[in-house]
Amino acid sequence: MLEIKNLHARIAEDETEILRGIDLTVKPGEVHAIMGPNGSGKSTLSYILAGKEDYEVTEGEILFNGENMLDMEPDERAAAGLFLAFQYPIEIPGVATMEFLKTAMNAQRKARGEDALSIPDFMKRVKEAAAHLNVSMDMLKRPLNVGFSGGEKKRAEILQMSLLEPKLCVLDETDSGLDIDALRVVSDGVNKLRSPNRAMIVITHYQRLLDHIVPDVVHVLSKGKIVKTGDKDLALELEKNGYADFIDAAA
Amino acid sequence: MPAVQETIDQVKAIDVDQYKYGFVTDIESEKGAKGLSEETVRFLSAKKNEPEWMTEWRLDALRRFQQMDEPNWARVSYPKIDLDDLYYWAAPKSVEGPKSLDEVDPELLATYEKLGIPLREQEILAGVEPKNRVAVDAVFDSVSVVTTFKDELRKAGVIFCSISEALREHPDLVKKYLGSVVPVTDNYYATLNSAVFSDGSFVYVPEGVRCPMELSTYFRINEQNTGQFERTLIIADKGAYVSYLEGCTAPQRDENQLHAAVVELVALDDAEIKYSTVQNWFPGDKNGKGGIYNFVTKRGDCRGKNSKISWTQVETGSAITWKYPSCILRGDNSRGEFYSIAVSNGYQQVDSGTKMIHLGKNTSSRIISKGISAGKSSNTYRGLVSAHRKATNARNFTQCDSLLIGQDCGAHTVPYIESKNSTAQFEHEATTSKISDDQMFYCLQRGMNEEEAVALIVNGFVKDVIQQLPMEFAVESQKLISISLEGSVG
Ligand SMILES: Nc1ncnc2c1ncn2[C@@H]1O[C@H](COP(=O)(O)OP(=O)(O)OP(=O)(O)O)[C@@H](O)[C@H]1O
Ligand SMILES: [Mg+2]
Numbered sequence: 001m002l003e004i005k006n007l008h009a010r011i012a013e014d015e016t017e018i019l020r021g022i023d024l025t026v027k028p029g030e031v032h033a034i035m036g037p038n039g040s041g042k043s044t045l046s047y048i049l050a051g052k053e054d055y056e057v058t059e060g061e062i063l064f065n066g067e068n069m070l071d072m073e074p075d076e077r078a079a080a081g082l083f084l085a086f087q088y089p090i091e092i093p094g095v096a097t098m099e100f101l102k103t104a105m106n107a108q109r110k111a112r113g114e115d116a117l118s119i120p121d122f123m124k125r126v127k128e129a130a131a132h133l134n135v136s137m138d139m140l141k142r143p144l145n146v147g148f149s150g151g152e153k154k155r156a157e158i159l160q161m162s163l164l165e166p167k168l169c170v171l172d173e174t175d176s177g178l179d180i181d182a183l184r185v186v187s188d189g190v191n192k193l194r195s196p197n198r199a200m201i202v203i204t205h206y207q208r209l210l211d212h213i214v215p216d217v218v219h220v221l222s223k224g225k226i227v228k229t230g231d232k233d234l235a236l237e238l239e240k241n242g243y244a245d246f247i248d249a250a251a
Numbered sequence: 252m253p254a255v256q257e258t259i260d261q262v263k264a265i266d267v268d269q270y271k272y273g274f275v276t277d278i279e280s281e282k283g284a285k286g287l288s289e290e291t292v293r294f295l296s297a298k299k300n301e302p303e304w305m306t307e308w309r310l311d312a313l314r315r316f317q318q319m320d321e322p323n324w325a326r327v328s329y330p331k332i333d334l335d336d337l338y339y340w341a342a343p344k345s346v347e348g349p350k351s352l353d354e355v356d357p358e359l360l361a362t363y364e365k366l367g368i369p370l371r372e373q374e375i376l377a378g379v380e381p382k383n384r385v386a387v388d389a390v391f392d393s394v395s396v397v398t399t400f401k402d403e404l405r406k407a408g409v410i411f412c413s414i415s416e417a418l419r420e421h422p423d424l425v426k427k428y429l430g431s432v433v434p435v436t437d438n439y440y441a442t443l444n445s446a447v448f449s450d451g452s453f454v455y456v457p458e459g460v461r462c463p464m465e466l467s468t469y470f471r472i473n474e475q476n477t478g479q480f481e482r483t484l485i486i487a488d489k490g491a492y493v494s495y496l497e498g499c500t501a502p503q504r505d506e507n508q509l510h511a512a513v514v515e516l517v518a519l520d521d522a523e524i525k526y527s528t529v530q531n532w533f534p535g536d537k538n539g540k541g542g543i544y545n546f547v548t549k550r551g552d553c554r555g556k557n558s559k560i561s562w563t564q565v566e567t568g569s570a571i572t573w574k575y576p577s578c579i580l581r582g583d584n585s586r587g588e589f590y591s592i593a594v595s596n597g598y599q600q601v602d603s604g605t606k607m608i609h610l611g612k613n614t615s616s617r618i619i620s621k622g623i624s625a626g627k628s629s630n631t632y633r634g635l636v637s638a639h640r641k642a643t644n645a646r647n648f649t650q651c652d653s654l655l656i657g658q659d660c661g662a663h664t665v666p667y668i669e670s671k672n673s674t675a676q677f678e679h680e681a682t683t684s685k686i687s688d689d690q691m692f693y694c695l696q697r698g699m700n701e702e703e704a705v706a707l708i709v710n711g712f713v714k715d716v717i718q719q720l721p722m723e724f725a726v727e728s729q730k731l732i733s734i735s736l737e738g739s740v741g
Binding site for chain 2: 050051052053054073074075077078079083084086089090091092093094095099100103104105107108111143160164
């Protein structure tokens with residue numbers, strides 16, 4: 001599904017190198033966790049996957065279902081099935097969450113040559129998905145992310161994800177800001193989306209999320225490189241001993 | 252919400268250069284002589300079979316106009332307009348009283364169809380859903396040629412006709428109210444209009460009557476070189492209510508076209524007038540060439556106690572807009588409202604706003620202005636809120652928000668506040684914002700393209716004003732705003 005080969009990237013503005021040779025292959029049905037210290041480049045990697053302009057790829061390539069993803073615009077990547085749940089979701093004043101959802105869903109459908117959803121069909125889908133994530137009708141009427149609590153923002157991200165039905169989900173610290181109950185609700189929502197033809201990359205600092213969303217593979221990212229890859233037990237090890245062992249090994 | 256999708260389709264189909272309504276209707280026109288003179292005014296007045304007093308009224312305005320200088324305080328600039336190079340009279344050829352739509356020039360009907368005004372459909376729909384009916388007094392160039400729904404309005408006692416007809420049928424009403432809100436010498440353009448106004452709408456809603464449908468006039472400038480000087484007069488008698496919709500489009504041209512309309516509203520005791528405008532005249536091509544000059548005087552007089560006047564405007568067109576719909580809050584407890592969306596792109600120049608003049612006791616006003624500037628345009632909000640000595644407990648709330656798209660445009664807010672009464676409470680809030688790269692990226696990541704993303708964010712920005720518009724105008728407005736911003740990103 002996703003193949004990242006020797007990816008080097010820097011900040012476009014000041015040419016600071018952030019990613020220094022990342023190799024990562026994610027197959028359909030797999031869930032990969034990416035862990036790593038603050039500032040190691042996890043969010044940067046997710047932005048580069050989504051096509052944010054602030055970064056420049058200097059070397060390497062990214063293939064998404066065999067296609068060169070670096071040639072695609074952000075909206076084309078989205079229509080092709082890439083979804084990024086933002087670490088810091090953005091506020092869109094005056095635009096009701098419901099309206100945003102409809103615009104996004106229909107934009108992707110149009111890009112794929114499908115018809116726009118009928119209003120009843122759309123409403124049915126939203127109500128169903130919102131119920132699973134404990135998102136109230138009231139919240140759907142409010143402008144997207146404006147005045148939402150940290151937890152509400154994260155739930156709104158997962159709501160978008162479940163409605164857009166992406167092929168590859170990238171979740172950037174979706175667990176941060178969630179209380180214990182919300183963590184369970186959101187994890188259940190994510191798990192419901194696990195399927196043999198969908199893959200996920202879960203960026204997190206904490207094992208508690210991985211207790212709910214059990215990963216197939218765990219990577220440790222440090223200073224822009226993957227320094228260790230293992231199975232789910234690697235996360236437990238990190239929780240116990242911290243990153244010191246791996247970072248030193250890489251240095 | 253469905254409007255957003257439609258918007259996108261429309262945006263796709265249109266290039267900045269290919270103004271959608273930029274076509275010229277091929278109907279033979281009868282024109283008067285060029286130039287501004289006593290002769291022109293007499294010719295015009297005679298053509299319209301006006302009573303003697305009207306001719307004199309015009310001539311008086313002309314004499315005063317000849318003593319006046321063009322104002323230059325607005326933040327707009329344009330080459331001098333040669334008033335002697337304009338025609339002051341043009342009428343479609345066959346205007347002699349069509350009794351029904353069937354008698355109307357098919358070319359004309361086709362024009363309206365292109366503009367998306369389904370006159371015929373409206374009549375058919377009429378029998379089905381009376382509440383949603385819109386009566387259209389269609390102004391084609393200078394003379395009203397089609398008026399629908401007249402019978403039904405007559406049953407309710409509502410007079411809705413052209414000013415020319417009102418001068419013939421209801422001269423006393425016209426004489427009583429014309430120029431009573433905007434005096435002949437109010438300002439340069441209003442005085443010009445008083446001398447040579449061509450036609451426009453007249454509405455009188457009698458005491459206690461709630462007008463059974465929304466009244467709508469579509470204006471269209473069609474004759475090359477014909478200055479348009481519309482005159483509209485709306486009177487809501489005691490306890491009456493009326494909602495009036497005005498929408499404009501114009502064909503694409505090279506030469507600039509002048510438009511100097513005057514609109515007067517009078518609300519007596521307990522009456523309410525809601526006046527909504529969607530203005531999308533040709534703004535000029537992508538190099539700023541062509542486009543309409545729009546110098547309008549719109550004023551409402553809350554003459555009676557507990558009266559209310561509300562202006563809602565969506566301004567997307569014109570090369571230059573100079574327009575300040577205002578309210579004189581004369582009656583005690585009267586209320587004035589101004590809701591505005593002004594979009595400028597390309598080389599458009601907008602200087603618009605409102606005046607709320609508090610004269611009576613316990614009067615209140617509300618101003619919500621949303622300016623969106625893109626391209627190399629300039630967008631100025633100019634507003635005055637004033638309280639007279641006797642205006643105890645005057646209240647005003649003003650909110651002016653500007654949204655900038657791109658680096659080369661400008662937004663300015665010029666609020667004037669004058670209070671001669673210590674009990675007045677005036678509140679003013681202003682913000683200026685940009686569509687951030689983060690917002691754009693977020694929307695793109697969800698699959699929208701750049702135009703869809705801008706349309707969505709802008710629709711969010713103007714929502715408070717769109718909500719004030721009647722349904723059919725709300726949808727149209729969202730489309731227009733998006734069309735106007737086409738090509739402003741990327
Ligand atoms: N647009 C930018 N401008 C300047 N510096 C940037 C930019 N984007 C990323 N960086 C820097 O790159 C490094 C990696 O940042 P990134 O956000 O990818 O880290 P992270 O692994 O997601 O950290 P955290 O766990 O705190 O979320 C940091 O030092 C950060 O300050
Ligand atoms: Mg991060």
